Amino acid sequence: MREQWKRKKVADLVEPLTTIDPRKEPGKNFTYIDVSSVSRSACKIDATTLVKGSDAPSRARRLVKAGDVIFATIRPTLQRIAEIPNSLDGAVCSTGYFVLRPKPEILSKFLFYSLFAPEFFYAMAALQRGAAYPAVSDGDVKGQELFIPPLPEQKRIVTILDDAFEEIDTVVANTENNLANARELFDSYLNSVFSQRGEGWVEMRLEEIVSSTQIGLVRNRKEQGENLEHGYVKMDNITPYNRFDGKNIVRVEADKPEVEKYRLKKDDLLFNTRNSYELVGKSCLYDIDKEEPVLFNNNIMRIRFVGEIYPNFAAYLFYSPKVKKQLESMKSGTTNVSAIYYKSLKDIRLAFPSLDTQKTICRRLDEMSARTQKLEAIYQQKLTALAELKQSLLHKAFSGELTVERAESAVEEATA
Known part of the structure; x- marks a missing residue:
């Protein structure tokens, strides 16, 4: 029941920001909270950097205190939100965060939970601007209601959510461990296959086994849509585990010469040449056989192999530890945008047995991969259900409908 609830703008609930310039104290050490410092799964700060004032990034400007809540305005729908603990009192955070320092009328933890409310999330999604790095302004956040x-009701709600989320987070952590173990088991099997070479394996440079390479078609976000003529594969369609994900392919328009040049064929290897540092270099086999032309984005390189190379084997090789280590050394650029160019990639060294042996190895790897993906699907479904449960509890909390009994019942059902 919300008869006594008041609708207030964020600007009226928080104190003014405290700014600082660490470079004015060049010899002093500062604890720096970057945009990547917040764990999205735990909603806590899990990594900070100790920097001297003289070396502080230009974005290190916002002084934080224990009890502050920080909200990343860069890619706001990722919900990088955290409460500043006592241990980080006096740290400096990036201007990529909006710092919310609650006034006495609102509890810090209640403010923290409020930023996860569906209404706030959808408002941020609607207001974000920019194609490559969508963001909202501090003013956008301040203007939200x-x-x-x-206060007594805030305390009651926080207590219920704290208890429920602690139990949910425990189950989430266990499920994520199970998911990681399934992937590690496959990775270990893959590594053993490629580290136990028999006779007849030949090591070659990528350039020697490629029949063609092509960087994809440029289409900006405004030129993409749902009702356009051709499918358009982007870097998000390549998973971090080197699999093709065709669920959310956008569409673009293209003329006939562009379709001929950028059309994908079954067994093309897709290599992500530009992305964030940790994701650049992921790849996958395009294993779909479609009559309808499907094109690909300019952050992707299409690689086609000569006849003696089985494309599926090459795709597994690109995911192997030895090749990933080579790719790691080729990355250039910044943390936000890195690249691997063909001038480096062409010299990567890959070892192949005979074509028949390649196919035999792939059959074994495909079977293991299929079992792994079944397990992953089960764990992902559970993680999705737990995330939805959190949203449901938040919705009930901010609708005035949350009770201890309802929360306990919902958590017990979801975690059974």
Whole structure:
């Protein structure tokens, strides 16, 4: 029940920001909270950097105190939100965060939970601007309205959510461990296959076994849509585990010469040449046989192999530890945008047995991969259900409908 709740703008609920310039104290050490410092799964700060004032990034400007809540305005729908713990009192965070320092009328933890409310999430999604790095402004955040109950009701809601989320997070952690173990088992099997070479394996440079390479078609976000003529594969369609994900392919327009040049064929290897540092270099086999032309984005390189190379074997090789180590050394650029160019990639060294042996090895790897993916699907479904449960509890909390009994019942059912 929300008869006593008041609708207030964020600007009226928080104190003014405290800014600082660490470079004015060049010899002093500062604890720096970057945009990547917040764990999205745990919603906590899990990594900080100790920097001297003289070496502080230009974005290190916002002084934080224990009890502050930080909200990343860069890619706001990723919900990088965290409460500043006592151990980080006096740290400096990036200007990529909006710092919310609650006034006495609102509890820090209630404010923290409010930023996860569906209404706030959808407002941020609607307001974000920019194609490559969508963001909202501090003013966008300040202008949002939140429903605020009296302090006793805030305390009651926070207590219920804390208890429920602690139990949910325990189950999430266990499920994520199971998921990681399934992937590690496959990775270990893959590594053993490629580290136990028999006779007849030949090591070659990529350039020697490629029949053609092609960087994809340029189409900006405004030129992409749902009802256009051709499918358009982007870097997000390549998973971090080197699999093709065809669920959310956008569409673009293209003329006949462009279709001929950028059309994908079954067994093309897709290599992500530009991305964030940790994701650049991921690849996958395009294993779909479609009559309808499907094109690909300019952040992807299409690689086609000569006849003596089985494309599926090459795709597994690109995911192997030895090749990933080579790719790691080729990355250039910044943390946000890195690249691997063909002038480096062409010299990567790959070892192949005979074509028949390649196919035999792939059959074994495909069977193991299929079993792994079944397990992954089960764990992902559970993680999705737990995330939805959190959203459901938040919705009930900010609708005035959350009770201890409802929360306990929902958590017990979801974690059974």
